[in-house]
Amino acid sequence: MYTGFLHLHNTLRWLILLIALVSLLKYFMGWFSQKKWGKSDNILGIIFTAAMDLQLLTGLVLYFFLSPITSAAFQNFGAAMKNADLRFYAVEHFLMMLIAVVLVHIGRSKSKKASHSRKKFGLSLVFFGIAYIIMLAAIPWSRVIA
Template identity: 50%
Template sequence: MYNGLLHAHSGFRWLVLIALVVAIVISLAGWIKRSEWTKSGKISGLVLTILMDIQFLIGLVLYLFLSPMTKAAFNDFGAAMKNDTLRFYVVEHILIMVIALALVHIGKSRTKKDLPGWKKHRSSFIFYGISLLVILMAIPWDRAMF
């Protein structure tokens, strides 16, 4: 079960990244053109949010219940903080990804406010863009499975 979810989590990352890039491109185009908030903006934000939530839930199950790394780290947290790999997975990866998830949700929620369309595009572009940068920092590229 652990390996299956780990592969799902690793592979699902690509769907999240694609959805994030699509949402950023749509937001940037809408902001530059000062266009109205359209269905494509709504759908791209919704799909992105759903995919991020699913990815987070898979990661949370791995983190809390299945990962041998987190189990080992929680047995001796002091020693785990001295190990770069354990510290990355037990503290840094999840903290940074929670921040990225919050940024996506903030960006999505700001599009629901009563603002001109181009301001919604600008907000979503900023929050989704920062989220993308944060995610790229926290992906364990050296352990990429796909």
Template identity: 45%
Template sequence: MQTLLGIHSIVRWLILLFGVWAVLRAIMGVSGRKPYAAGDTKAGLFFMIFLDIQFLLGILLFFMSPIVQGALGNMGEAMGNKGLRFYTVEHTIMAIAAIALAHIGRAKIKKLSDDQRKHKTALIFFGLALVLILALIPWPGREAVGRALFPSF
């Protein structure tokens, strides 16, 4: 279980890397009126791929974690505990919302023909997904939920 959690933690950095790359490319495309190029498509695709990998890892962790399983058995008590509520509800819902935003954004971009609209759509959807991701990460120092920046296996 620790190894799976470590991999989940490492994939977070890949998501942040590709999310920032996708958002920066969208900002440059909107501000510079650049064509929507193959690099823009790849940035969004890799962002989405690593989100999907993280989702699969997260599902495994969710159902394998004895802490989460205990919380699911008594949701009333879990809602009163910041850490349990975060991992059982908040982290999970925000992650699903971020993944949905990335997928919806990519689908909308594929349907558009205007490069400026593609960049704006990428900026909106990938930007919102990235904001949610930054909020759902258990950063060190966060009361009751903070974790180390890098896993120790």
């Protein structure tokens, strides 16, 4: 079960990074060209937010129930904080990704409430962009490349 969830979590990562990149490019072009916010812009934000939520759910299942890494960290949290790998998964990855999910939700909410298209694009671009940077920083690249 652990392996299945880990594969799902890893696959969703690439899908989310792609959706985020497409969203950021579309929102940047919309903001820069002063286009009108359209239905496709709204749907893209919904898809990105939903994908992030699904990723959060799979991550939480791994974190609290299935991962031998976090299980080891929870056995002796003080010792885990002295181990860079355990600390990364037990604290850093978890918190940074949670912050990214919150930023995506804030960006989505603020863009829905904005009255002008340029502001919708700008808010989405800022919040999704910061979330994207945080996600890139929180990905365990050593495991991805190895």
